[in-house]
Amino acid sequence: MKNRFFNVAIDGPAGAGKSTVARRTAEALGFVYVDTGSIYRTVALAVSERGLSCADEAAIGVLLKETRVELQWQDGVQHNYLNGDDVTDRIRTPEISEAASRVSALPAVREFLLETQRAVARSNSVIMDGRDIGTVVLPEADVKIYLTASAETRAARRCKELREKGIDTRLDDVLREIEERDYRDMHRKIAPLRRAEDAVLLDTSSLTLVQSVDETTKIIREKLGL
Numbered sequence: 001m002k003n004r005f006f007n008v009a010i011d012g013p014a015g016a017g018k019s020t021v022a023r024r025t026a027e028a029l030g031f032v033y034v035d036t037g038s039i040y041r042t043v044a045l046a047v048s049e050r051g052l053s054c055a056d057e058a059a060i061g062v063l064l065k066e067t068r069v070e071l072q073w074q075d076g077v078q079h080n081y082l083n084g085d086d087v088t089d090r091i092r093t094p095e096i097s098e099a100a101s102r103v104s105a106l107p108a109v110r111e112f113l114l115e116t117q118r119a120v121a122r123s124n125s126v127i128m129d130g131r132d133i134g135t136v137v138l139p140e141a142d143v144k145i146y147l148t149a150s151a152e153t154r155a156a157r158r159c160k161e162l163r164e165k166g167i168d169t170r171l172d173d174v175l176r177e178i179e180e181r182d183y184r185d186m187h188r189k190i191a192p193l194r195r196a197e198d199a200v201l202l203d204t205s206s207l208t209l210v211q212s213v214d215e216t217t218k219i220i221r222e223k224l225g226l
């Protein structure tokens with residue numbers, strides 16, 4: 001029988017718990033978890049190392065011609081490589097979050113990363129999380145979930161996460177940052193963040209992490225008949 005790979009798309013705004021929920025659900029189902037935000041972060045790092053403005057599409061287009069972004073999985077953990085260097089840890093700063101949101105609005109960047117994402121989905125059963133997976137990257141995905149939570153809930157969660165890492169932050173600052181990022185991600189011209197018509201909506205505002213994982217796993221199992 002022909003190999004059949006399942007593709008699950010999980011989209012939603014920043015801080016909705018997508019990555020943790022998607023990762024744990026992938027573990028439960030034995031699928032590969034693909035974090036697509038990280039590849040925009042990797043491009044943002046390349047742009048920032050070169051000292052380019054995130055708005056300079058022409059210069060970024062030239063840079064992309066000599067840039068390699070690769071994904072590898074080590075013990076189930078995704079590692080991102082920029083021109084052969086493992087940059088997995090270096091792309092998790094607030095500066096890179098901001099730059100990733102800006103460069104991800106550029107058509108040249110989205111086009112550059114499209115095939116990287118599709119190639120993984122062609123040869124693996126994946127749970128891929130991002131903003132446009134169900135709408136653009138994998139429009140034929142077997143299951144689509146739009147995972148969201150109120151901006152206030154997301155800000156409170158992010159604040160707690162940062163504080164646990166010893167980074168002191170004010171809730172209003174985090175909330176403002178989240179609202180700005182949402183606005184940019186939802187209003188960009190190309191591949192804006194939106195719920196695909198056939199995506200199941202899951203609001204995690206009043207769910208714990210464990211409940212969110214249970215819920216997504218249930219939705220996926222039911223749809224795939226697993």
Ligand code: DC
Nearest residue numbers: 036037038040100101104130131132
């Ligand atoms: O999920 P994240 O915070 O790591 O994503 C970083 C940025 O990348 C986010 O502001 C929007 C962008 N992004 C995107 O445009 N499309 C995706 N599929 C994933 C992320």
